[in-house]
Amino acid sequence: MTETDLRIGIVGFGLRAGLWRYLEQPGAGSRVSIVCDLSERGRADAAAKLPAAQVTAELTELIDSGVDAAVVLVPDFAHAAVVIPLLEAGIPVFCEKPLDISLPAADAILETAYRTGTRLYVGHNMRHMPVVRQMREVIESGRIGEVKAIWCRHFVGNGGDYYFKDWHAERAKVNSLLLQKGAHDIDVIHWLAGGFTRSVSAIGALSVYGEVTSRRDNTDRRMGDWFSVNNWPPTAQTDLNPVIDVEDISMMQMVLDNGVLASYQQCMFTPDYWRNYTVIGTAGRIENYGDGPGEQIKVWTSRHTHSLPEPDEVIEIAGDDDAGHGGADPGLIAEFLRFAVSGGLTDTNPVAAREAVAAGVLAAESLRSDGGARQVPALPRELLDYFNAGQPRREVLAG
Numbered sequence: 001m002t003e004t005d006l007r008i009g010i011v012g013f014g015l016r017a018g019l020w021r022y023l024e025q026p027g028a029g030s031r032v033s034i035v036c037d038l039s040e041r042g043r044a045d046a047a048a049k050l051p052a053a054q055v056t057a058e059l060t061e062l063i064d065s066g067v068d069a070a071v072v073l074v075p076d077f078a079h080a081a082v083v084i085p086l087l088e089a090g091i092p093v094f095c096e097k098p099l100d101i102s103l104p105a106a107d108a109i110l111e112t113a114y115r116t117g118t119r120l121y122v123g124h125n126m127r128h129m130p131v132v133r134q135m136r137e138v139i140e141s142g143r144i145g146e147v148k149a150i151w152c153r154h155f156v157g158n159g160g161d162y163y164f165k166d167w168h169a170e171r172a173k174v175n176s177l178l179l180q181k182g183a184h185d186i187d188v189i190h191w192l193a194g195g196f197t198r199s200v201s202a203i204g205a206l207s208v209y210g211e212v213t214s215r216r217d218n219t220d221r222r223m224g225d226w227f228s229v230n231n232w233p234p235t236a237q238t239d240l241n242p243v244i245d246v247e248d249i250s251m252m253q254m255v256l257d258n259g260v261l262a263s264y265q266q267c268m269f270t271p272d273y274w275r276n277y278t279v280i281g282t283a284g285r286i287e288n289y290g291d292g293p294g295e296q297i298k299v300w301t302s303r304h305t306h307s308l309p310e311p312d313e314v315i316e317i318a319g320d321d322d323a324g325h326g327g328a329d330p331g332l333i334a335e336f337l338r339f340a341v342s343g344g345l346t347d348t349n350p351v352a353a354r355e356a357v358a359a360g361v362l363a364a365e366s367l368r369s370d371g372g373a374r375q376v377p378a379l380p381r382e383l384l385d386y387f388n389a390g391q392p393r394r395e396v397l398a399g
Contacts, residue, residue: 006030006337009067009091011059011082012074013042015223016096019071020050022333030069030337036062041222063089069340072096076180077173080105083120087112092119092340094333098183098360099353101175103377106357110350110379114386117394119343121336122353126184127191128328128335130319131291135277136192138286138315143301145283147193150262152185154275159248159268160237161227164209165218169241178202178250178266178367179360185264185275186254187356192279195258196352197359198376202367204250208269214238234269252363284312292326293319345390351379 008023008030014037023030034054035046043055056062059082062070069092072082079100086093087109099106099122113120126132139147156162163181167173174180190196216239218226231237248268255261278287284301298311319326332348339346355376362374378384386392 006068006340007033007066009034009036009062009065009070010046011036011062011070011072011086012078013037013046014039014073014075016073017042017045017049019073019329019333022330023071023337024050025330028334028337033067034062034065059085063091067091069337070094071336075167075173076101077167080109083109084112087116087118087120090116090118092121094121094123094336094340095353096123097125097187097353097356098179099350099357101173101179101357101361103354103358103361106354107379110354110383110387113350113391114383117391119340119391120350121339121346122348122350123332123336124184124187124348124353124356125328125332126188127347128331129291129326130293130328131288131295131297131317131326132188132191134297134315134317135279135286135288138297138299139192139279139281143283143299143313144279144281144285147260147279147281149280150189150193150260151278151280152189152262152264152275154181154185154264154266155270155272156181156266156268157270157273158227159270160209160234160240161223161231163246163268164237164240164244164248165216165226166223166241169209169244169246171245174246175361176204176250176364176367177246177248177268178204178252178264178363179357182250182252182264182266182360182363183353183356185266186359187352188277189254189262189264190256190352190355192277193256193258193260193262195256195260196355196376197254197262198257199255199373200252200359200363200366200376201371201373202250202252202363203371204247204367206244206247207249208234209237209240209248210244211235212237212240215240215242217242232271247367250363250367252359252367254359288317290317293317293321343390343392349387351384351387354379 297315299313
């Protein structure tokens with residue numbers, strides 16, 4: 001491969017299909033040559049938006065088409081089933097987060113990438129969000145000392161429309177929203193803390209949406225067809241998914257391998273929609289007020305004797321509201337394209353993606369049983385070394 005005119009295949013042309021714009025924008029050095037989607041609507045949308053691309057319902061057709069790399073945007077529960085054949089075929093893969101909905105499936109993806117030597121990239125786009133990168137810069141500067149604790153509160157004001165009207169509401173297809181939605185924040189906590197969860201416990205409940213009686217099979221629609229800010233309050237929601245068995249409020253606690261303590265709280269029926277990170281170090285703390293361009297990160301590095309003190313430093317959050325996730329999506333795709341061609345270290349990491357899945361899966365197991373601590377199993381040393389070295393070229397193992 002060269003860095004010009006990369007032929008990219010997209011598998012799954014649904015909610016995240018808008019990433020195609022960054023694959024085809026001027027200077028990207030790539031073009032979408034084929035799209036694979038099982039649904040007629042997905043194929044029709046692909047044909048309309050990418051008229052020069054081949055469109056198919058067969059994964060084997062995409063694999064045989066000679067693509068240089070593939071972007072996998074299928075629902076979470078289908079990740080391993082799609083990613084593993086692509087890796088086996090030697091096609092570098094972008095896999096949308098979370099890596100999968102079970103720990104065995106996530107580990108199988110990593111093991112396949114290691115055995116085949118095929119490059120694997122996981123789309124944890126929040127590592128490219130300005131708010132996260134700017135907070136990490138403050139931490140790495142040493143201004144708040146050594147990180148000891150991280151708290152994250154996620155107010156998911158659009159929860160009813162985003163997660164309770166389609167397959168996201170079903171355990172069989174997402175495991176839990178602590179995993180599906182929370183994988184973002186668990187990964188950010190790990191990145192800011194510089195470690196991975198080794199012990200996790202959680203509590204949670206289906207507190208609101210389970211009581212809503214208005215139900216509908218929405219497989220003939222997409223989020224854009226039903227989303228409305230007028231769907232309020234949450235108890236007045238309509239046309240929820242026929243099956244709802246995931247929690248709409250969850251709280252988890254984590255002990256990381258470097259001793260950092262962390263917590264994550266997620267609520268799917270708040271009136272506001274944003275996430276708040278607090279990072280406490282040995283010499284100060286930081287906290288974001290809003291998570292989009294123009295909002296603020298506040299830094300306290302001196303002692304105060306009164307409540308609600310003014311911060312010692314205020315940082316305006318950078319980014320672009322017109323680019324996906326505040327500018328994260330273009331950076332994500334640019335990093336993947338560079339990695340697919342040249343390899344090397346990236347800001348996202350398959351091991352980190354697996355660790356986010358592990359923490360989310362075991363937190364769900366904890367909250368659905370006794371709320372007790374669950375221990376996260378470690379990956380084999382050879383996999384850790386391989387992915388942490390940037391997936392270097394080597395003699396591949398026999399399949």
